[in-house]
Amino acid sequence: MNLGDFLINWIANAPVTAVPYALAALGLIVAERSGVLNLTAEGLMLIGALAGAGTSLLFVGHPAVALLAAMAAASVVSLLFAVLVVVLRINQVIAGLSVVFFCQGLTGLIGTLAKWQNKQLSGLAPLKIWPLSEIPIIGRIFFMQDPVVYLTILIFIAVNFLLFKTMLGLRIRAVGENPGAADAAGVSITLHRILAIVAGSSLIGLAGGYISVVSVKLWVTGMTGGRGWIAVALVVFARWAPWPALAGALLFGCIEALIPHVAAAGIQVPQYLMLMTPYLATIAVMIWVGAKDSRGSQEPGALGQPHVREERR
Amino acid sequence: MRWTYIPVLAAALTGGAAIAYAAGFTLPAPPKIAFLYFMDKSDGGWTQAFEEARVKVEKSLDQQIVYVEGVPEVAGQITPAAERFIQRGYNVIIGTAFGYSDTFKELSNKYPKVAFLNASGTTNGPNLESFYGRTYESQYLCGMVAGAMSKTGKLGFVAAHPIGPVNWTINAYEMGALKMNPKATTTVVFTGAWNDPVKERAAAQAMADQGIDVIGQHVDTPTPQIVAQERGIYGTGHHRDFREFAPKATLCSSAWTWEKFLAPELKKVAAGNWEPSPYGAFPGIKEGGTDIACCNAAVPKEVVDKVMAERDAIIAGKKIFTGPIKDIAGTERVAANASLDDGGFWKMDWYIPGVITQK
CATH class of the missing domain: 3.40.50.2300 (Response regulator)
Incomplete structure (x- = not known):
């Protein structure tokens, strides 16, 4: 085992770890750009993971159907959150946390009743982009990943275009930046916020479905293991901009993939130091973001504030 | 004055506990057994092993054993789950997590007439025994x-x-x-x-x-x-x-193979004069x-x-x-x-x- 093989194995495994963070963070950015503080990622990822696993067991050999089911299920459950915060204007932090706890209980219950736990799923074969996959080193790292890895890049391009180059994107951002002005201009706050939550949640569901259907190929109660919370942190870290979120997700993916490879290679590093590296990286980047001047931040102006027409502030 | 009762109550509790410890623990009524599961019963591993043992122990003791699933290692959730069983007359409570240790110790002091067992726990007492396998x-x-x-x-x-x-x-x-x-x-x-x-x-x-x-x-x-x-x-x-x-x-x-340990242990509890090991039970292949x-x-x-x-x-x-x-x-x-x-x-x-x- 030489250093070259070690590096290739490590970097080639990073995208699989990074994809759930990237998709979940992007889904949260879409919702938060409309002014809704969204903490539901951990719960909706579980919904996506369970729906994906269940569908994968029912329709064996159709991972695409399973991933679509994961997106749909998370969107449907997110309607509950949307009604709570947009229609009933409940505190967004409390509503988000309750949705997470609700989803944790619901997925555990359904997974147990349906006996989906620990059943092996068929998974999704890696896509070899021939002949590029035959190039040494680069082929293994870039052209032998599973299809969702490539899809994730396309999704980022599409969402970026939608948010910043279309009328719909402008309206969503206006609703998040200054809902009073948007309302006066005739843009429906309720409609655009619900739309942003539901659309964003489908990406969070895909992130969860990816973990169960593609990455682990198994459903286990509570299997997202706090990754939704890391996505919430990534949004702040990326200052509500899609591309930095992708970069942050890749950074986390690289670090998380490094830990087992270092240990399996028998390299003598204190393991607690290794296990804390993702969090050290978070703190380091937060300090860096904080030290930079804040003009670059795209934090939505009305984030976390329910909109009541003609209410004085 | 309500305060005057406290020393009397404390004396009764500690005195009662001390006597029970010296002579072994005896349930005041026939055993009614309940499990608190750490995860859900089909988790494929740790908890499912208890669920499979529970079914076998039910047969060997010829009595129903009830359970509740998914009790996390948080005192605020363990205590109500255990107390609900105790109020319904259950007098043998079996926990299944390391993180139940301290709460089970408190519960065993509060309910000296209930037998407590806890898997992978660290606390023991006159009516509390932790157990783990070799x-x-x-x-x-x-x-x-x-x-x-x-x-x-x-x-x-x-x-x-x-x-x-x-x-x-x-x-x-x-x-x-x-x-x-x-x-x-x-x-x-x-x-x-x-x-x-x-x-x-x-x-x-x-x-x-x-x-x-x-x-x-x-x-x-x-x-x-x-x-x-x-x-x-x-x-x-x-x-x-x-x-x-x-x-x-x-x-x-x-x-x-918990049934090999739990069935005889619970029979001892039912028979009276159960003596929980002060350092917990540590069964090997032979004892289950x-x-x-x-x-x-x-x-x-x-x-x-x-x-x-x-x-x-x-x-x-x-x-x-x-x-x-x-x-x-x-x-x-x-x-x-x-x-x-x-x-x-x-x-x-x-x-x-x-x-x-x-x-």
Whole structure:
């Protein structure tokens, strides 16, 4: 085992770890750009993971159907959150946390009743982009990943275009930046916020479905293991901009993939130091973001504030 | 004045408890037994092993045993779950998590007429007994199978946390492997979580990339076994017989046999004069902790025979951690002709030569 093989194995495994963070963070950015503080990622990822696993067991050999089911299920459950915060204007932090706890209980219950736990799923074969996959080193790292890895890049391009180059994107951002002005201009706050939550949640569901259907190929109660919370942190870290979120997700993916490879290679590093590296990286980047001047931040102006027409502030 | 009652009450409680301890514990009524499960009953591992034992114990005691699932290691959730059973007349409460230890201690003081048992707990008392299995015995046997079946001599072990009960399984695994292949090594990856299939898969894949061809485990999901099956290598399971999840890859498993411990223990509780061990119960293969679920058809008969001969020796009293045992640094941990005492197991923070791990 030489250093070259070690590096290739490590970097080639990073995208699989990074994809759930990237998709979940992007889904949260879409919702938060409309002014809704969204903490539901951990719960909706579980919904996506369970729906994906269940569908994968029912329709064996159709991972695409399973991933679509994961997106749909998370969107449907997110309607509950949307009604709570947009229609009933409940505190967004409390509503988000309750949705997470609700989803944790619901997925555990359904997974147990349906006996989906620990059943092996068929998974999704890696896509070899021939002949590029035959190039040494680069082929293994870039052209032998599973299809969702490539899809994730396309999704980022599409969402970026939608948010910043279309009328719909402008309206969503206006609703998040200054809902009073948007309302006066005739843009429906309720409609655009619900739309942003539901659309964003489908990406969070895909992130969860990816973990169960593609990455682990198994459903286990509570299997997202706090990754939704890391996505919430990534949004702040990326200052509500899609591309930095992708970069942050890749950074986390690289670090998380490094830990087992270092240990399996028998390299003598204190393991607690290794296990804390993702969090050290978070703190380091937060300090860096904080030290930079804040003009670059795209934090939505009305984030976390329910909109009541003609209410004085 | 309400305050005046307190000394009387305290005297009654402590006095009553002291007498009960001296004479053994006797239930005031026929036993009604309830389990608090840490996870859901079909978690595939730790909790499901209890669920399977519960059904067998029900038959052997000829009475219904109830349960509640998914009680997390939080006092605010354990106490109401236990008290609901106690109010409904249940007087034997069995917990299933390390994190219940302190709450069970408080509950056992508050309800001196209820018997408490807790798996992998650390607290004991006149009406409270913690219990855990000597998992190193069965993991030693699994290590023998792994050592015999590995072509490269490189074994892997996916573990959760570097604590005593995990460290002893790692050392025992390597000891078993060395018995069959004197050059065998065991590379350990700690995931830092009992139940994180994402990290378990990453660990098992990294091991396969390194040429490791048998993967043992002390984590809760069967993920390492499934990875082994995908990569065409072998593995050994933990908690239950993991051939259920990876029939080709899983050679054998270190599986809980709680019914062998719980049925006689609960009969003692029912009979009266139950004397919980002040240091907790620590059953081995013989008394019903874990046993080896053996073996996959891929394991040759002569290997199975050797493993089963060792199993018989362990049941007859052979102690695996018998000196001289040195750790990686060369420090003597068990002197020649001595064997490790139970305290030494619980505080084990060293590894034998041949174990490759981070510090």
